[in-house]
Amino acid sequence: MPSRVAAAPKQAESFYQSREWRVLCAEIKRERGKACERCGSTDRVIADHIIERKDGGADLDKRNVELLCHRHHAEKTAAARAARAKGV
Numbered sequence: 001m002p003s004r005v006a007a008a009p010k011q012a013e014s015f016y017q018s019r020e021w022r023v024l025c026a027e028i029k030r031e032r033g034k035a036c037e038r039c040g041s042t043d044r045v046i047a048d049h050i051i052e053r054k055d056g057g058a059d060l061d062k063r064n065v066e067l068l069c070h071r072h073h074a075e076k077t078a079a080a081r082a083a084r085a086k087g088v
C-alpha cells in the first residue's frame with residue numbers, strides 16, 4: 001500500500017462521516033429547506049461550517065452551519081483557504 005496516500009486529514013474525514021454530523025445536517029435541511037442560504041439554489045446543496053472546524057468553529061452548533069449550493073460552497077472554501085494562507 002502506498003503510504004503517502006494516507007497523509008490526508010483523517011480527523012476531518014471521520015467527523016464529516018460521523019452520525020452526529022449527518023443527523024445535524026438532515027435536521028437543518030428539514031428545518032430550513034434544502035436550498036442554498038445565499039442564493040436559494042438547490043444545486044447539490046450541502047451543509048457547511050460558517051467558521052471551519054480547523055479555524056476554531058463549533059462542530060455541532062447549528063448557528064455555525066449554513067446550507068450552500070455547489071457554487072457557493074466552492075467560493076467559500078476558496079476564500080477561507082486564501083484567508084488562512086494570508087494569516088488573516
Ligand SMILES: [Zn+2]
Nearest residue numbers: 036039069072
Ligand atoms: Zn448559492
